[in-house]
Amino acid sequence: MVIDVMSKNPTKPANGGQRKTKESTGTRVFGVVNTTFLVLLCVGMLYPFITVLAQSFSSAGAINAGQVSFWPVGFNLDTYSAVMQNDTFWRNYGNTVLYTVVGTTIAMVLTTTYAYVLSKKHLKGRKALIGIAVFTMFFNGGLVPNYVLISSLGMKNTMWALVLPGAISIFNLLVMKSFFENLPKDLEEAAQIDGLGWYGIFGRIVLPLSKAVIATMVLFYSVQFWNDWFAAFLYLDKSELFPVTLFVRNLIAGASTTTSEGAAATGSTTALVSTNIQAVTMILTVIPILCIYPFVQRYFVSGIMLGSVKG
């Protein structure tokens, strides 16, 4: 809403007042207003990070007195060292790494192969294969049947409950499919003439050409598995199996005054956990994502665009 108001006002006088004579003043005013607005927007967007970062270095007293916003107050590293010495935290952190690696690997195998098959326009039955996948995007089983299924497969309290249900994202599948469709055909045709089967073409020609989209998809799936907490919340009872997101969630839930029904699943003793400890665990959980984010950013934007505007 705020954006709406601010964006329209500056432009109107620019044209209404002087549309014959010179546009440059109006344009310049608009440019300045626009830039200022976008800078403020960025500060606003980053503020939650900044304040949590500041809290993680602050003393509990300063936080409780409401003195912390942009800068740490009562700077110290004690909270970090306290969290660093927490075995459960590190064990859960390791679990997250494991789940992310395994989950992403499975997801990549399934998505890449299926997307490649779907990209072959001559293939008989292709539309049915696409339909089977796309339909699940619009109609899914729902929470309860999923829970019943996973339980009956004996996957509760195993990593498979976390790793398998999210292994094909239809969105990622379609992005990959259109990437494969856009690859130049001549190489594949030449290989076919040379007697290479589809396995060979896929493994030796298509995959090496697809590094960009593969990187994008690895990022997407890694982020998905890294961030997931709900599957763990639903299917895991033992705190030594928890991913780090669930660790953080239990801290937060323990800290909020009224814990909801989830408290039963909370492995730790939920005494009031101070804000700075929460802040530290949040920062440590986010750091890996922040680290890979700038490098792969250009891949994911191009991947998304590829999937969408091509048509």
Add this chain to the structure above:
Amino acid sequence: MPLTSDEKSPRSAERGSTRVAAPDGPPTLTIDKQPTAPSRGPQRQTWRKAFERDWQLYSLALLPLIYLAIFKYGPMIGNVIAFRRFRPGGNIYGDEWVGFRYIEMFINDPTFWKVFANTAILGGLTLVVCFPLPIVLALLLNEVRKKHFKKIVQSISYLPHFLSIVIVVGMLMQLLSLNGTVNQIIGAFGGESIPFLQRPEWFRAVYVGSEVWQTVGWGTILYLAALTTVDDSLYEAARIDGAGRWRQTWHVTIPGIRPMMMTLLVLNIGTFLNVGFEKVLLLYNPLTYETADVISTYLYRVGLVSNNLSYAAAIGLFQAVIGLVMVLSANLISRRMVGTSLW
């Protein structure tokens, strides 16, 4: 979204059900089975030929198809427990038919209608607020001349999209806590601190506000992509006709991205009842149930906390069917009115 145009031609002579193929047919019918059923002489030939030529491709699809059958269509069929009595530990598809008992149960359940209304309000607010903002931001970014600055703004605004919902809620709780930033500001103006997350009247604002933070930047990507496809000569022509910047935006830019707007609107309308279940689950508490409890959280509590699995499945099925009907009708309207459709 990434549904490309080659699937458009709706009625090709192929057996009519391809596109919506999946609804009833359990996809356990893998490629080799499927063709044999209704085909006659010549067609069977071509199928055999296709299989001889492309068996390697079909075999590549096998693993994903098994996966989809078990983990996507399995639960879909599992919805029959909405009509069958389910005993934990018993048959996962229920023990005996009970007809519409569970459906009647939730239709007569006042709490269900309460959470239904909450869901519609929350989803509606989110749609109204979160749909237009990325368009506005994309238009503003489009006016930025300095490439570097634009890149930085984009990078920063995409960032929240990549955070775990747990982190988002954790940050929200810190911002909104009694000694958090928002209350610091209120205090600076001499106001009283507000325990936002304990107050039902604040829940919707908190939810929608955080949703904006999470989605506004990411939402611009598709619009920015669409903006790059707008033909420059159109701007040229508009300028010659004396159109200022505002009118160029209105008459050239916006029509240029209208198909994208319609497509995304259709998607958003179709999914507007799927309010962020995980976020609500993390954010709400019994004090705010009055406005915060939505269908999905209610069925979570009924089903998985209180163990009325069949009843919860009935509610879930109802929600899923409504969602499907809404996507289909929104798509139909979009095709009729603007000629863009999802498939």
